[in-house]
Amino acid sequence: MKAALLRGPGDIVLEEVPVPEISDNEVLIEVKYCGICGSDLGSYRTRDLIQPGTYLGHEFSGVIAKVGKNLKGWKVGDRVVCNELYECGECYACKRGFTSCCPHAMDHEIGCVPGLEDAGGFAKYVRIPHPEYRLYALPGEVSFEEGTLVEPLACSLHAVRISNFKPRERAMVLGCGMIGLGVITHLKNAGAGLIVATEVIEKRTEMAEKLGADYVFNPQEVSNLKEEVLELTDRVGVDVVFDCSGIPQAFQSAPGFLRPRGQIILIGLLAHEVPIVPLQFNLGEYNLQASFCYYHDEFPMVIELLKRHISPIEEVITSKIKLSDIVKKGFDVLTSSGNNEIKVIVEPDE
Numbered sequence: 001m002k003a004a005l006l007r008g009p010g011d012i013v014l015e016e017v018p019v020p021e022i023s024d025n026e027v028l029i030e031v032k033y034c035g036i037c038g039s040d041l042g043s044y045r046t047r048d049l050i051q052p053g054t055y056l057g058h059e060f061s062g063v064i065a066k067v068g069k070n071l072k073g074w075k076v077g078d079r080v081v082c083n084e085l086y087e088c089g090e091c092y093a094c095k096r097g098f099t100s101c102c103p104h105a106m107d108h109e110i111g112c113v114p115g116l117e118d119a120g121g122f123a124k125y126v127r128i129p130h131p132e133y134r135l136y137a138l139p140g141e142v143s144f145e146e147g148t149l150v151e152p153l154a155c156s157l158h159a160v161r162i163s164n165f166k167p168r169e170r171a172m173v174l175g176c177g178m179i180g181l182g183v184i185t186h187l188k189n190a191g192a193g194l195i196v197a198t199e200v201i202e203k204r205t206e207m208a209e210k211l212g213a214d215y216v217f218n219p220q221e222v223s224n225l226k227e228e229v230l231e232l233t234d235r236v237g238v239d240v241v242f243d244c245s246g247i248p249q250a251f252q253s254a255p256g257f258l259r260p261r262g263q264i265i266l267i268g269l270l271a272h273e274v275p276i277v278p279l280q281f282n283l284g285e286y287n288l289q290a291s292f293c294y295y296h297d298e299f300p301m302v303i304e305l306l307k308r309h310i311s312p313i314e315e316v317i318t319s320k321i322k323l324s325d326i327v328k329k330g331f332d333v334l335t336s337s338g339n340n341e342i343k344v345i346v347e348p349d350e
């Protein structure tokens with residue numbers, strides 16, 4: 001089979017690899033679809049995020065193709081999605097359920113770290129070690145296409161759950177890619193009083209409005225965004241800013257939109273230095289809370305959300321492409337300026 005391998009910035013190839021062998025405690029998944037994530041794109045642009053030598057793909061849905069003989073409760077043909085993070089089970093974080101903070105979470109992260117011998121989700125088959133916390137059943141009401149949204153929606157849900165946000169409060173969402181759109185979805189479900197968002201791509205702006213954003217500003221077109229936010233909030237500022245942009249300037253601007261003692265939730269991944277003035281945080285007594293992925297118990301919560309179809313979130317999937325086109329119709333399009341895509345999902349065809 002073919003598997004997408006990141007060799008370096010701007011360099012992804014489809015490499016011929018064997019179908020993985022599984023142990024008695026593992027499962028093999030036949031992938032139906034796998035989404036291209038912002039972190040995949042980040043590593044295609046620069047070396048900041050996922051490192052060269054990684055078989056990519058961590059947002060996949062599929063069916064079980066083989067089950068290790070020690071495993072109970074799963075059978076061939078079961079529809080599933082997968083949590084790609086690893087948990088050691090022994091450390092301070094794992095013992096308290098803060099599983100994404102496990103110091104080893106990324107050592108064996110499927111589709112995100114170099115040196116793993118097997119394919120990630122951009123391939124026909126993926127080996128799943130530790131299915132006991134990684135594998136979740138996808139109910140019949142949720143399509144395989146929608147199943148690819150479980151992982152990114154879990155990231156968004158986690159950010160809202162660890163924030164100080166409460167019903168009727170005002171929130172701001174910087175960046176309406178998949179994660180920002182997920183945050184808007186969860187905020188709306190949680191009873192937000194006001195959701196102000198920022199985005200430059202037209203289709204994402206439309207989607208943000210559809211999912212519940214009250215105002216979406218294009219930061220390249222508004223001369224004084226802070227003033228706009230103050231106008232909408234009785235000149236007080238918002239309670240929580242969710243920075244989903246992955247853009248240094250957006251992160252730097254975040255404190256300017258907050259009410260006194262407001263909170264910034266940093267979700268976008270910035271792997272290099274970004275200058276900030278700490279005094280600004282002292283003066284407003286602001287709180288900066290970073291968020292990373294999700295805890296595994298948030299997967300079933302997202303599956304339930306999708307199962308009930310209470311939001312049109314599946315409309316974020318703007319293109320379905322074949323694995324053989326992953327570079328040309330996927331990575332190259334998504335990293336080109338002026339593209340009008342949100343989520344592109346990939347179907348294995350070789």
Ligand SMILES: [Zn+2]
Nearest residue numbers: 037038059152
């Ligand atoms: Zn992702």
Ligand SMILES: [Zn+2]
Nearest residue numbers: 088091094102
């Ligand atoms: Zn651990």
